[in-house]
Every structure is written in C-alpha cells, then in structure tokens.
Amino acid sequence: MSGGLELRGLCKRYGPVVALDGLSFEVGEGQVFGFVGANGAGKTTAMRIVLGVLEADRGEVFWRGEPVDAGARRRFGYMPEERGLYPKMRVGKQLVYFARLHGFSSGEAAEGTAKWMERLGVRERAGDRVEALSLGNQQRVQLAAALVHEPELLVLDEPFSGLDPVGVDDLSGVLLERSAEGVPVLFSSHQLELVERLCEAVAILDRGSLVAEGPVAELRSSGSRRLLRVVVRDEGTGESATEWEVGLAGVERADGSGGLLLLGEGADEQQVLDRARAAGRVEHFGIERRSLAEIFREAMDG
Amino acid sequence: MRGVRLIAVREMTERLRDRGFILLTVFTLLLALGGGVLGALAGGVGPQEYEVAVVGEETGPLAALVEEQAPAFDAEVSFEPLSDAAAAERAVEGGEVDAAVVDGERILVDGLVEGNLEALLQSSAQDLAAAETLQEAGVPPGEVEASLEPDPLAVEDVGAPEASEPGASLVALGGLVLLFLTIYLYGYWIANGVVEEKSSRVVEIVLSTVRPWQLLAGKIIGIGLLGLGQLVLLGSLGLAAALVAGFELPPATFGAAGAILLWFILGFAFYSCLFAVAGSLVSKQEDVQYTQIPLMVLIFGGYGVSFSQLGDLGSVTAQALSFVPPFTPMLMLLRMGFGEAAAWEVALATLLMILATAGLVLLAARIYAGSVLRFGSRVSLGEVWRSLRQDRAKEAERREE
Numbered sequence: 068m069s070g071g072l073e074l075r076g077l078c079k080r081y082g083p084v085v086a087l088d089g090l091s092f093e094v095g096e097g098q099v100f101g102f103v104g105a106n107g108a109g110k111t112t113a114m115r116i117v118l119g120v121l122e123a124d125r126g127e128v129f130w131r132g133e134p135v136d137a138g139a140r141r142r143f144g145y146m147p148e149e150r151g152l153y154p155k156m157r158v159g160k161q162l163v164y165f166a167r168l169h170g171f172s173s174g175e176a177a178e179g180t181a182k183w184m185e186r187l188g189v190r191e192r193a194g195d196r197v198e199a200l201s202l203g204n205q206q207r208v209q210l211a212a213a214l215v216h217e218p219e220l221l222v223l224d225e226p227f228s229g230l231d232p233v234g235v236d237d238l239s240g241v242l243l244e245r246s247a248e249g250v251p252v253l254f255s256s257h258q259l260e261l262v263e264r265l266c267e268a269v270a271i272l273d274r275g276s277l278v279a280e281g282p283v284a285e286l287r288s289s290g291s292r293r294l295l296r297v298v299v300r301d302e303g304t305g306e307s308a309t310e311w312e313v314g315l316a317g318v319e320r321a322d323g324s325g326g327l328l329l330l331g332e333g334a335d336e337q338q339v340l341d342r343a344r345a346a347g348r349v350e351h352f353g354i355e356r357r358s359l360a361e362i363f364r365e366a367m368d369g
Numbered sequence: 370m371r372g373v374r375l376i377a378v379r380e381m382t383e384r385l386r387d388r389g390f391i392l393l394t395v396f397t398l399l400l401a402l403g404g405g406v407l408g409a410l411a412g413g414v415g416p417q418e419y420e421v422a423v424v425g426e427e428t429g430p431l432a433a434l435v436e437e438q439a440p441a442f443d444a445e446v447s448f449e450p451l452s453d454a455a456a457a458e459r460a461v462e463g464g465e466v467d468a469a470v471v472d473g474e475r476i477l478v479d480g481l482v483e484g485n486l487e488a489l490l491q492s493s494a495q496d497l498a499a500a501e502t503l504q505e506a507g508v509p510p511g512e513v514e515a516s517l518e519p520d521p522l523a524v525e526d527v528g529a530p531e532a533s534e535p536g537a538s539l540v541a542l543g544g545l546v547l548l549f550l551t552i553y554l555y556g557y558w559i560a561n562g563v564v565e566e567k568s569s570r571v572v573e574i575v576l577s578t579v580r581p582w583q584l585l586a587g588k589i590i591g592i593g594l595l596g597l598g599q600l601v602l603l604g605s606l607g608l609a610a611a612l613v614a615g616f617e618l619p620p621a622t623f624g625a626a627g628a629i630l631l632w633f634i635l636g637f638a639f640y641s642c643l644f645a646v647a648g649s650l651v652s653k654q655e656d657v658q659y660t661q662i663p664l665m666v667l668i669f670g671g672y673g674v675s676f677s678q679l680g681d682l683g684s685v686t687a688q689a690l691s692f693v694p695p696f697t698p699m700l701m702l703l704r705m706g707f708g709e710a711a712a713w714e715v716a717l718a719t720l721l722m723i724l725a726t727a728g729l730v731l732l733a734a735r736i737y738a739g740s741v742l743r744f745g746s747r748v749s750l751g752e753v754w755r756s757l758r759q760d761r762a763k764e765a766e767r768r769e770e
Contacts, residue, residue, distance in 0.1 A: 081756075082756070082759070115573075115742075118577040119577065120573060120576050120577050120742065121742075122760075137580075140577065140578075141578055143577070145573075145574065145577045147570070147573040147574060147577075149570040149573055149744060150570060151569045151570025151571035151572070151573065151574065152569065152571050152574075153383075153565075153566075153569060153571050154565075154569050155383070155387070156383060164375070164379055165574065165578075167375055168372060168375055168376075168575065168578040168579065169578055170371075212574060
C-alpha cells in the first residue's frame with residue numbers, strides 16, 4: 068500500500084527495557100486507526116518514532132511508500148500524550164507559530180489559525196494567554212495546534228483523555244471529517260467503546276508487539292472462539308429451555324440462562340440449531356459479535 | 370535554517386512583550402543614563418566659569434591676557450567693569466563675582482577661590498610685567514612674545530612602553546563587570562527558557578517539527594541577540610549621556626567597547642550551551658537553581674580570578690588562564706584593556722574559544738536531545754551519558770547490518 072503510513076519492524080530498547088519489539092502495521096489513506104494496549108505497551112514510543120521525536124533502534128517508518136524524512140514529517144499533525152503549549156504565549160500567536168514551524172508562510176498560518184479557532188470555538192480567545200484559558204479550551208487549542216497546518220496525517224496520543232462528553236463528540240466529529248478528506252488518523256485510547264465506534268481498524272499492542280490487528284469488523288466476527296446466542300422456549304412450560312446443548316462437541320455455556328454459548332474448536336452451528344429446534348421453539352439464533360473490549364481481553368490472555 | 374530563525378524570532382518577540390523584561394531594560398537604561406550624567410558631574414567637566422570684576426584702566430591689558438591664557442587653566446573668564454575699589458569689594462563679598470582685579474595691582478577674593486582662577490590671574494600678571502620690562506629694555510614686540518612662550522621641554526618616557534591608551538583600563542574594568550553580569554543573566558534566561566518548554570511539555574510538539582540542535586541554536590541566537598541589543602543600547606546610551614554632559618571620553622573607549630562585544634558574543638555562546646544543558650536536566654522551574662550551580666561557580670570563579678590577577682596581568686598565571694575557555698572572555702578583556710595582550714594572543718584566544726564553543730555546541734545538543742524529553746525527576750548527567758553511549762552502540766550495530 069502506498070497511500071498511507073506503514074511501520075515496519077520497529078524496535079526500541081531503553082536500557083534493559085524493551086519498548087518495541089518488531090512492531091509492524093499499516094494505516095491506509097483516509098482510515099481511522101485505533102491503537103490499543105495497556106499502559107507501557109509501547110504506543111507512545113511508536114508514535115514518537117513516527118513523528119521523529121525518538122529514533123528507532125531498528126525498523127523504519129514509511130509514508131506513501133517512501134521512508135519518512137523531515138519534510139514529510141512537517142506535514143504530519145501530532146498531539147503528544149504529554150499535553151503542552153507555551154503558557155504565556157497568546158493563543159493566536161502560538162497557533163501561527165506552530166503552523167509556521169510546519170512550513171506554512173505567515174499568510175497561510177494566519178488563515179489556518181483563524182479557521183481552526185473558529186471551527187473549535189476558541190476564536191474570541193485569540194488574544195488571551197494560554198494559561199488564562201479553562202482546561203477545556205486549552206484542549207481545544209491543543210487540538211488546533213495539531214490541525215492548524217492542514218496535516219496529511221494525524222497522530223494523536225490519547226486525544227480523548229480528559230475530555231467531557233461534548234469535547235468527545237467534537238473531537239470525534241473532527242477526526243471523522245479529516246478521514247473523510249483522505250487523511251489517515253492514528254490515535255491511541257483506552258476508551259475501547261470509542262475506538263470501536265470510530266475506527267475502521269485497530270492494532271492491539273502488548274509489551275512492544277502486536278497481538279491483534281485488522282479491520283474492526285473482522286476482528287469482531289472472527290477468532291478461534293465464537294459466541295452464539297440461542298434462545299429456546301420450552302413449548303410445554305413456556306420457560307427458557309436449558310441444558311439442551313449438553314453433549315454437543317466444542318459447545319460450552321457462557322452464562323447461566325441468557326442463552327450465550329461459546330463455540331470452540333470443532334463446534335458446528337448447524338448441529339446446535341438442530342438440537343435447539345428439537346428442544347423447543349427457537350426465538351433467537353445468531354452469532355454474537357464480540358466487543359473490542361472482549362477481543363482486547365482475549366488478546367491479552369492469549 | 371528556517372526553523373532556527375523562527376525559533377530565534379519567537380524567543381525575542383515573546384521576551385520583548387514580557388513585562389518583566391521591559392521593566393528590567395528600562396531600569397538598567399535609567400541606571401546607565403544616570404550613571405553617565407553623575408559621572409560627568411562628578412568629573413568636574415568642562416572649563417570652570419568665572420566672573421571677575423575689573424577696576425581702573427590699567428587692568429585692561431591684564432584682562433586681555435587672562436582671556437588668552439584661560440584655556441590653559443581650564444577656565445573661562447568673563448569680566449565686569451566696575452567704577453571703584455569699594456564697589457569691587459562689595460561685589461566680591463556679595464558673591465556676585467569670583468574675584469576682582471583693582472588697578473592691575475591688587476586681587477580681591479572672598480576666602481579661598483575654587484580652582485585655578487588665582488593662579489591664572491597671577492600668571493597673567495607676571496607675564497604682563499615681564500613683557501613690559503622686556504619692551505622697556507628695547508626688545509622688539511615680536512620677540513617679546515616668543516621669549517615669553519619658549520618651546521616646552523621634550524618629555525621622554527623611559528619606563529616600559531605601554532600599549533594601552535590612558536582610560537582603556539578603566540573601561541576594561543567596567544566591561545568586566547558588565548560581561549560578568551550579562552553572561553550570567555542571559556545564560557540564566559537560556560536555562561529558564563529550556564525548562565519552561567520542558568515543564569509545560571510543549572517541547573515535544575516543537576521537536577516533532579525541528580531537530581533538537583535547531584531548537585537549541587534558535588534559543589541561543591534569539592536570547593543572545595536580545596542580550597547583545599540590550600548591551601549595545603545600554604552602552605551607547607551611557608556614552609551618549611556622558612558626551613551630552615560634556616564628559617570627555619578616553620580615546621580608547623571605542624576599542625574597548627569593541628572588545629567587550631567580542632568577548633560577550635564568544636563568552637555567551639560558550640556559557641549558553643552549558644546553561645541549556647543545565648536547564649534540560651530538570652523538569653521544574655525551581656530545580657534549575659541546583660543544576661546551574663556548577664556554572665555559577667565557573668562564572669563567579671572566572672570573575673574572581675580576573676580580579677585577583679588585576680595587579681599582575683602580565684603574570685604567567687594570568688597569561689595561561691586567559692587561554693582556558695571558561696576564563697578567556699573575562700581575562701582577555703582585562704589583558705587587552707591593560708595593554709598586556711599581544712595581537713597574536715588575542716587571535717589565538719579567540720580561535721580557541723571558537724573551537725571550544727563549536728565542540729560544546731555539538732556535545733550540548735546531544736545531551737540536550739537525550740534529556741529534554743525525559744520528564745519527571747532530575748536527570749543525572751551520568752544517566753544521559755550512558756544512554757548516549759548506548760545509542761552510539763546501537764548505531765554502530767545498525768551500520769554493521
């Protein structure tokens with residue numbers, strides 16, 4: 068793929084600590100890509116390497132098929148996990164400064180600053196020092212700093228942490244809008260429902276290497292263990308039938324009477340259906356998609 | 370280079386808007402202005418002005434001669450003719466005039482006359498009397514004048530030849546204090562600026578657009594230019610104030626000012642790298658005061674050493690130390706001011722200083738890059754050093770592959 072970002076075999080050690088151990092994945096053009104993993108899994112390290120803030124011991128980062136260089140990186144937008152702006156600098160001046168550091172002329176920088184301050188609702192605060200702003204507005208300015216130069220790639224480290232629900236909606240909107248314009252968006256988050264809702268694809272990281280990666284839809288429906296929800300009504304008693312599945316190969320009940328069955332190796336859905344019909348009236352029969360949280364937990368256990 | 374320029378410009382403009390900076394500048398400017406004016410006043414500048422009452426026609430030729438000789442006595446005399454001795458006495462007593470000359474014979478004063486007025490009057494009277502005597506003896510008028518003003522005796526200085534012009538040493542001493550204060554002040558700003566970026570965490574965004582050495586260079590150049598501008602403004606205003614007040618500047622002033630600028634630029638470049646390292650090792654503003662202690666010791670040490678060598682700037686110690694980069698700026702400035710430094714020594718010291726600074730910039734940029742993204746507790750230099758060596762090893766490993 069040449070349209071997006073590719074990490075190829077990234078390794079990074081800090082003394083005896085292995086932060087990244089051969090990390091590889093791709094983020095396609097216009098894709099919203101979620102980066103998930105426990106604290107210390109190496110997400111921040113990987114992002115810093117993409118931005119050139121850190122150097123990888125081994126491995127390379129490609130952008131549109133070419134190894135990234137300073138010129139390409141200047142067209143990236145980055146929000147570090149450690150948020151920060153110049154506290155005493157005026158909001159407008161600060162955004163113009165960042166746009167210019169990213170290679171914008173002063174005219175373009177002023178334009179971008181006006182546009183993003185308007186879009187993120189901090190326009191009236193242009194003349195204020197950053198330290199005088201509320202935390203919520205500081206977050207908005209921080210986001211504007213990542214967007215002000217119309218980046219071709221967005222890398223956001225925990226962008227949703229500390230946001231109120233309105234902030235979450237605003238940020239989600241901006242990310243989806245950017246991706247609709249073809250900008251790949253890579254972001255990390257611990258809020259898995261959010262990742263599930265926004266992302267087309269995810270990478271799950273554990274101790275520096277991938278444990279799962281791919282389109283969210285695929286991850287949710289595949290896997291070695293599937294969940295099947297079957298509700299069978301015993302026509303005699305009118306109650307939910309139970310224990311009709313006992314003896315079926317590879318089938319295990321996942322909950323008490325909710326009808327959730329865990330299908331392991333060698334299980335056959337058709338057999339399950341036959342048995343269910345024999346037990347009573349089948350009111351519900353369907354593969355249950357796993358939530359990202361379940362995938363995550365499973366990947367961590369595995 | 371664009372990044373360096375943007376960073377330097379931000380450093381300057383943000384500080385120029387800072388109220389603390391503006392107040393400090395105005396305050397020091399006022400101090401310099403006041404210093405210039407005070408110095409001029411205390412120095413008893415310009416010719417002293419006197420008013421002298423004259424009585425009687427005989428006093429006319431004397432007054433003419435006094436006027437002629439006044440510049441030699443650093444005086445300016447104006448005359449007020451009065452009708453008689455009694456009036457002159459009243460005027461002297463009342464303080465309306467500084468002295469009175471009566472009939473070319475008597476000088477009336479009230480107590481002691483300040484300055485050279487009495488000597489001027491006496492000398493003029495003597496010359497007048499001598500001229501009259503010569504004229505009476507038949508000496509032609511042209512020769513009278515010549516005989517009264519013989520060529521002055523030739524003066525030969527048999528002491529060791531002094532390279533320095535008078536006054537240069539004084540300017541150099543002032544320059545030493547200025548150099549010490551400004552290098553420390555602006556150096557501290559560098560350390561503070563580095564910590565400000567680190568403590569606010571903004572440094573990571575900046576470093577996603579430029580290399581660490583560019584950020585470092587931009588910061589040093591920006592603050593350095595600001596310091597230089599302040600120094601030049603301060604110096605020229607002080608000098609202008611002195612000139613306006615009528616103070617005669619020693620001819621060496623401008624050479625000395627050039628030397629101060631040279632050693633400020635070199636000294637600041639050298640120390641600012643060290644201050645940047647001191648700043649990059651900590652994450653909180655209040656911790657800078659600990660990591661900058663070694664620098665403070667170095668700068669105060671250089672200042673102390675320079676003063677201790679003041680009595681004997683030609684000594685081997687002073688000579689040797691003036692080639693050791695941390696001490697070079699202050700010691701060389703002194704040695705130049707006192708005319709103890711040969712041209713080749715200045716050239717060599719400058720070269721050594723530039724080389725040392727270049728090496729230091731590279732080293733500081735590496736340490737800075739290694740420590741500026743480590744947030745949290747204070748980073749020890751040893752830690753940074755170890756991780757730098759590790760990076761080296763990894764690089765070598767990569768190259769072998």
